[in-house]
Amino acid sequence: DDSHIQHDMEKLQNAFVGFRQKYRLIKRIGEGTFSTVYKAEDLAYDKYDNSWDPDKEMEKWTPPPLKSSAGQSNEALPQRRRKPKYVAIKKIYVTSSPSRILNELELLHDLRGCDSVCPLITAFRSTDQVVAILPYFRHSDFRDYFRKMTVLDMSIYLRSLFTALASVHSHNILHRDIKPTNFLYDPDSRRGVLVDFGLAEREGYDCRPCVCHDDPVDRKTRLRPLVSSKEKGAYLREDTRPSRRANRAGTRGFRAPEVLFKCTEQTTKIDIWSAGVILLTILSRRFPFFNSADDVEAMIEIATIFGRQRMQAAALLHGCMLETTIPTIGRSGHTFEGIILWSTGRSETNDRVSDDEKLAIEFLSKCMELDPSRRASAEDALEHKFLRLGLD
Ligand code: ADP
Ligand code: MG
Numbered sequence: 001d002d003s004h005i006q007h008d009m010e011k012l013q014n015a016f017v018g019f020r021q022k023y024r025l026i027k028r029i030g031e032g033t034f035s036t037v038y039k040a041e042d043l044a045y046d047k048y049d050n051s052w053d054p055d056k057e058m059e060k061w062t063p064p065p066l067k068s069s070a071g072q073s074n075e076a077l078p079q080r081r082r083k084p085k086y087v088a089i090k091k092i093y094v095t096s097s098p099s100r101i102l103n104e105l106e107l108l109h110d111l112r113g114c115d116s117v118c119p120l121i122t123a124f125r126s127t128d129q130v131v132a133i134l135p136y137f138r139h140s141d142f143r144d145y146f147r148k149m150t151v152l153d154m155s156i157y158l159r160s161l162f163t164a165l166a167s168v169h170s171h172n173i174l175h176r177d178i179k180p181t182n183f184l185y186d187p188d189s190r191r192g193v194l195v196d197f198g199l200a201e202r203e204g205y206d207c208r209p210c211v212c213h214d215d216p217v218d219r220k221t222r223l224r225p226l227v228s229s230k231e232k233g234a235y236l237r238e239d240t241r242p243s244r245r246a247n248r249a250g251t252r253g254f255r256a257p258e259v260l261f262k263c264t265e266q267t268t269k270i271d272i273w274s275a276g277v278i279l280l281t282i283l284s285r286r287f288p289f290f291n292s293a294d295d296v297e298a299m300i301e302i303a304t305i306f307g308r309q310r311m312q313a314a315a316l317l318h319g320c321m322l323e324t325t326i327p328t329i330g331r332s333g334h335t336f337e338g339i340i341l342w343s344t345g346r347s348e349t350n351d352r353v354s355d356d357e358k359l360a361i362e363f364l365s366k367c368m369e370l371d372p373s374r375r376a377s378a379e380d381a382l383e384h385k386f387l388r389l390g391l392d
Helices: 002-015 054-058 098-110 142-148 151-170 216-220 269-284 295-317 336-343 355-367 378-383
Strands: 023-031 035-042 085-092 122-126 129-135 183-186 191-194 234-236 322-324
Touching: 002 023, 002 035, 023 085, 098 129, 151 183, 151 191, 151 269, 151 355, 151 378, 269 336, 269 355, 269 378, 295 322, 336 355, 355 378
Parallel strands: none
Antiparallel strands: 023 035, 035 085, 085 129, 122 129, 183 191, 234 322
């Protein structure tokens, strides 16, 4: 409630010496699993001495300057009143491990200057409390605009997201948590920035060989179990070898199949899958599109689309035997076109998708490709005709 927020804001202002001289807290704008984010006015932005150029960065994030009053020319009168600079103050929960906090700040530092990635201005620590200061980016709630998007709107939105992914991936960094709340988008200016590197990691860090990188023939001899959940009607065959651990961090419904199959050699391609899920959400006008409570349910949902055959092949890639008796999982699944027609209230037999939608669906199938090695990279995606709509 309100008094609780006020209390937290007081606490934050008291935690750092000189906070009130630097920032004027305005309101709470986000509360996640790992942090609380506030909007604040930066009272002394021009005193920073770092590589971040506030004026260059901020023109994207601040409202247009006040118009000069009649009779006064802008040339003759240098603007004395500076426009307010807004920042987002991310208060990272003290329960987060120090290495995790350092990781997020370090990766953000590496990514400074990347197009469509929210830059880190600075960070402070007071005992166990760490705050990150980011430029404030005006954005709308995904739920308020995704149903109204035209195919061209989708293309512009995703071009911005894939531009960010191409930069992040070129630094060999996996974001791991691509979803609408971590991509701040302003439908008016049609600009977006990627935020939240709390789960991000460097490719190859925490990596052990997975059979998906083996020869297909060798792979068949090295099957292993994953989970057993007979009551759900789908399970990965039991055997006696120890089950393995793999990084599964991310958000339900956005996890790539290889994450669900506990691939131990995950790549930047996991972000491409998640971006594909966002596109599927927009095309089908359903959010959340996937609504699983756990990984087995998530596997069932994906298997329902792709069918038993392709899902079993995808499991085998990572050495898993997938067994299922669920009647809704057909042998060959459904087409994206069919799913989109059905979920938007059109009939699969009488209606067709538009040519633009067709292009979007073709692009979607390159992102939601079960085999990560065959899935498009962010660079490939940016070359696709769908992301170049309105450009060529
Ligand atoms: P968490 O790790 O808690 O999810 P995020 O970095 O995703 O933290 O931030 C949570 C929310 O705060 C975002 O979904 C967004 O609404 C808001 N937010 C984060 N950074 C900014 C920013 N730079 N400008 C405006 N709002 C932001
Ligand atoms: Mg977040």
